[in-house]
Amino acid sequence: MWRGIEEHLGSEQVSRVVYGAIIGMALIVVLEHHPPTAGVTTATLVATALAVALAELYSDWIGHVMKHRGGFQRRDLHHIAADVSAVAIGIVFPDIFFLLATFGVMELDTAFTVAKWSGLALITLYGYAAGRLSGESRGRSALQALAVTGIGIALIGFKALVH
Template identity: 55%
Template sequence: MRANLEAHLGSRQVARVVYGAIIGLALVVVLEAHPPGAGVTAAWLLGTALAVALAELYSEVVGVETSERHRVTRPQLAHLLDDALAVGFGVGFPALFFLIAAVGVMEVGTAFTIAKWTGLGLIGFYGYWAARFAGTPVPRALLQGAAVALVGAVLIALKALLH
C-alpha cells in the first residue's frame, strides 16, 4: 500500500486530482445551499466529473495539436486520458458519500458535511506531501498543507456568509 501511495504521490496525476477536488468541493458547496436529494447530488457530481474530464482531454488534445503541429499520437492520447481520468476522479469522489446517503446509510446533510471536510482534507494532504517531497521540514510542510486547505475553507466560509 505504501509503495502504491508513494508512486501516486510522485505522479503527474496528483495535480489533476487536486484540481478536480477543488471543482468537486465548489460544486458541493453550491449544491448545499438548496440541497437536492442524495441521488441527484451524486448524479450532478458524476456528470460534472465526466464533463470536466472530457473538457480536460479535449483542451489538452487541442493544445498538443496546435503546439506540436501534428495529430495526437496513441501514446500521447493514453497519457492525456490518464490525466483526464484523474481530474474526473477528483471531481466525482464526493459522489460516494451521496450514494451512501441515497441507500439510507446516512443523512444527506451528513453527506454534505463529510464531502466538504474530506475535500479539504484531500487538498491539505496533497499540499503537505508536495512540501515533504520538495524537502520541506515537517512543521513547514504542515503549514503548507494547512495553507492550501485554507483555499477550500475560504470557499466554505464564503458560502456560509452569503447564504
C-alpha cells in the same frame, strides 16, 4: 500498497486530483444551500466530472496538436487520459457519501457535511505530501498544506457569508 501510494503522490496526476477535488467541493458548497436528493447530487457530481473531463481532454488534445504541429500518437492519448481521469476522480471523490445517503446509511445533511470536510482533508493531505516529496521539512510542508487548505476554507466561508 504503500509503493502504489508513493508512486501516485510522485506523479503529475496529484495536481489534477486536487484541481478536481476543489471543483467537487465548490459544487457541493453550492448544492448544499438547496440540496437535491442524494441520488441527484450523485448524478450531478458524475455529470460534472464527465463534462470537466471531456473539456480537459479536448483542451489538452488541442494544446498538444498546436504545440507539436499536428503530431499526435496513441501514447500521447494515454498520458492525457491519465490526467483527465485524475481530475474526474477528484470531482467524484465525495460521491461515496451521497451513495451512502441514497441507500439510507447516512442522512443527506450528514453526507454534505462529511463530503465537504473530507474534500478539505484530501487537499490538505495532498498539500502536505507535495511538500514532503519535494524535500521540504515537516514544518514547511505543513505551511504548504495550510496554504492549500485556505482555498477550501475560502469556499466554505464564502458560502457561509453569502447565505
